[in-house]
Amino acid sequence: MQLFYSPNITPNALCTLDAEESRHAVRVLRLRQGEELHVTDGRGSLYHCRILEADDRACVVESIDSEGPMAKADAARLHLAVAPTKNPSRMEWLVEKAVEVGVDELTLLNCDHSERTFLKTERLQKIALSAMKQSLHLWLPTINPAVSLREWLHSPLPTPHSPLKLIAHCEADKPRTPLADVLKPGADAIVLIGPEGDFSEEEITLALQLGFQPVSLGPSRLRTETAALYAVAAFNLINDSTL
């Protein structure tokens, strides 16, 4: 199955795919008028559509059947907040993999030890979109632009529930709980992952004061993007458990 994306699609109506999706459907996959395809709105709905105009810059489709919005397979939401790596391709890789495995929101954090404080979120959003389609997810994750960790910690949480609030720092002499011990099926989580030089002492203290729980990600010294993906895999594994 090949999945397309259009945020504007509605049941039993016409919809014009954007230039990128039109090019993919018509020029790359050579779909023609009358052929059928699947489109998601990125908000949990799946539309079964037929092509009315196979225009490679503005492909017009008609939705003939729809399902949803469907609940996510695991109802719990994961918000990953991570300091951008010095090498931007490592972040791009992280976004692709995290979206494939399953993440709902991603925030870029500027930390005391950050070596990079800017990354184009448009490019990351594009990678997220492509990974969503690849992995057949119907939910497009939100990617928030870079914000200072301190500012972000003081802003109110947008989630209606009270999620697990976790900070994965590397200070082995401070008490930390293994991530596997704190994650629970069905529980939303926010996980903070620091930059190459770790969070500063002040950042860790502030996060703990604000109710974040310190966790460890095992005995290895992990790169930032590896640590972040490890947390995403852990969250999804625990939520996939039936025990």
Next chain:
Amino acid sequence: MQLFYSPNITPNALCTLDAEESRHAVRVLRLRQGEELHVTDGRGSLYHCRILEADDRACVVESIDSEGPMAKADAARLHLAVAPTKNPSRMEWLVEKAVEVGVDELTLLNCDHSERTFLKTERLQKIALSAMKQSLHLWLPTINPAVSLREWLHSPLPTPHSPLKLIAHCEADKPRTPLADVLKPGADAIVLIGPEGDFSEEEITLALQLGFQPVSLGPSRLRTETAALYAVAAFNLINDSTL
């Protein structure tokens, strides 16, 4: 801490680092005669050394103190057997990440639906070595050259214990257990991950006949390398649990 590698190092003796390690120590990090560094033999031992000759092609060190061989932080062994991806850089990425997170042996599998049946194991071994040093592991994982899945399934298991034998296939209409439900702390595991087009029916049947248990990796459609890393993260997460 910066970790170097030499398979030949022994306690209280001289050792010449190879050209790559010598270049890194002397030319990149500019270490000089009399300075100290850490070297692992890749078999669980860590040597505290002093530089006797800061030659950037054949750096001579003297081991002044050693620890080990140390047991792995988690005693369980993971053997990942995975079909190479069409795009070799995705495999290189997998090796880097899997070694960082923790894997003991990696076998490349030629499957019925493989689009690639050859990959230079020397290059992957080099990436594994670099990831071992980066993550401060003292065990260098073994990377086995590509072998046909059928042949490999019929060869005897080299491990002394009887590991969990798991095959992660994508046939959602066949019974599969979530990976989280079958992994157990302290239990060795062999995990089979198929190519882009999944294992063939015959391969799945054969693996099941030979005692492999079918597992699922969650509701997402994962790329081969993502599925493999998900399994590696899951294994390490479960072994890091203290519950």
